[in-house]
Amino acid sequence: MALRYALLAALHEAPATGYELTQRFRSRLANVWNASHQQVYRELARLLQDNKLLVETVEQSDKPDKKRYHLTLSGKKDLQDWLNQPQSRPPVRDPLLVKLFAGDLLESEVLREDLEQLKQDWLAQLGYFRSIEHTYFRQPDALSRQYRLQYMALRRGVTQITAGLEWIEEVEATLEDLDNAP
Amino acid sequence: MALRYALLAALHEAPATGYELTQRFRSRLANVWNASHQQVYRELARLLQDNKLLVETVEQSDKPDKKRYHLTLSGKKDLQDWLNQPQSRPPVRDPLLVKLFAGDLLESEVLREDLEQLKQDWLAQLGYFRSIEHTYFRQPDALSRQYRLQYMALRRGVTQITAGLEWIEEVEATLEDLDNAP
């Protein structure tokens, strides 16, 4: 059910097309919610059918037409109701940690590559988040309540990745220790 | 597919029943992998059919009988193959951050309660992880490679929660600031 409300929340921020929503999920909302374009289009169709959204067709001369979705009052109300109910926290499912748990069957070299890849991914994402921070949230105290709360969502991403990177250092140090002095 | 390998990894650590595996996922593996008992039983049945596991029926006089599952050679090989392939990292889907993103529709009081609940959950989990740390991982350097890698999985949980708790402080401070001096 939560994808529904992630979409409503994103559309409440600003009306958008399915394509744009998919992009938001991949970029600015990367630490908040994830959804593929297939999921987005399917759920938008349902929301539309339930009268939670309105469509505005935007004609473009050079590119294919696009459908911009807007929240209806009913959609906004649904979102509000959902927001004011407690939501369960996300379940944890991390393949990399499963690997660590099966430790003795895992080759150090493979683990090192996994860690390196993860580090690169995280560094890229951190760089992106920091650029947003720099552009939009320079003096957070001066911002509206809405933006300060959005900033807190971004901060979550930054602190999570920072802690993750430190953890990688720890694992790498352990690995070196293990392989050098057995 | 990854549930399959989470089960194989857990059974590689030690043979167990469906019930015990479900418990492990809820306790020691809470920061690694999550699965309900329904999922566990279903996947165990599939693994058994594919000859990745063997069952041993353990008769009990006082409680119902139980089925203890063991890895077969084929199961172990599957696990090994999986371990040595790169795995994608888990998608992010956090309802609380969705709430923050819809900031202006969210009442401070509701958010405060959410944060308080999350803090309590995390503190309990952190306490549990620390007790494991204290019991099994006092001098990590002295342990086998296997246990040191398992310790790194546990450390991931500890560092993640620690960072999360700090983030909560940050959000609470922001909230107070917002509500006191608008």
Add this chain to the structure above:
DNA sequence: CCTTACATGTAACAAGTTACATGATTAG
């Protein structure tokens, strides 16, 4: 008495993934 722990499942449904499909434009 009532809840929790132990122990194992089935069935229906919702959510998420992977594969397939189409077509224009722009940048290298």
Add this chain to the structure above:
DNA sequence: CTAATCATGTAACTTGTTACATGTAAGG
């Protein structure tokens, strides 16, 4: 000529969730 970006979808399949189902034993 090839890949990437824009733009929207369908279909099939796999995972994950929720609800239902059953039965014993121990502890408060």
